[in-house]
Amino acid sequence: MFKAKVYQYSNINGKENKIEREFDNEQDYQNFIQNNENQSMFGFNWGSLREFNKYLDDFFDRKLGYDFGETENELPYFENSPVDLSKYEQELRKIENDKKAKEAKKNQLESTLSKLREYRKKFKEEGKDDLVKNIDSDISKVQEELKQA
Structure with missing residues (x-):
């Protein structure tokens, strides 16, 4: 059983950016991480x-x-x-x-x-x-x- 949750919040000069996603499928999670490589917090990959x-x-x-x-x-x-x-x-x-x-x-x-x-x-x-x-x-x-x- 695979469960993952990604959450990121930033507020730079009043510009808010919030990302929150939950995953039940490891492949969907891996695709999301690969498509958002520039987001440093997504670099976690615990095997x-x-x-x-x-x-x-x-x-x-x-x-x-x-x-x-x-x-x-x-x-x-x-x-x-x-x-x-x-x-x-x-x-x-x-x-x-x-x-x-x-x-x-x-x-x-x-x-x-x-x-x-x-x-x-x-x-x-x-x-x-x-x-x-x-x-x-x-x-x-x-x-x-x-x-x-």
Whole structure:
């Protein structure tokens, strides 16, 4: 038994566009998708429950801020595989996400350090020694965090 529903709504500059269709026949659904390829939401084509579950996992991970993205090392799903690879794929995505987060933190710290050095130079020129001392302290903190990153 096949059931599918396609719904899309957009409102661009007051121009509304709404598409809503239900399908009981897979061939009709496939024809509709092919005839509306330019509609990005119609790109979903779940051939199995496992693929649909993967889509939902990815969707909720992204909504919760775990944007793992697609990786080159992602293993394909095999319908008849005796082993469920999804748990390994999820762990691999978590590892990649951790690497990206560490790199982003390092970039942020380097940017902060650069800004602090600029401020220090300007305050030094203006004779604001109290601010220079505070900035020196903050520079030390940021450098220590960079060593740990």
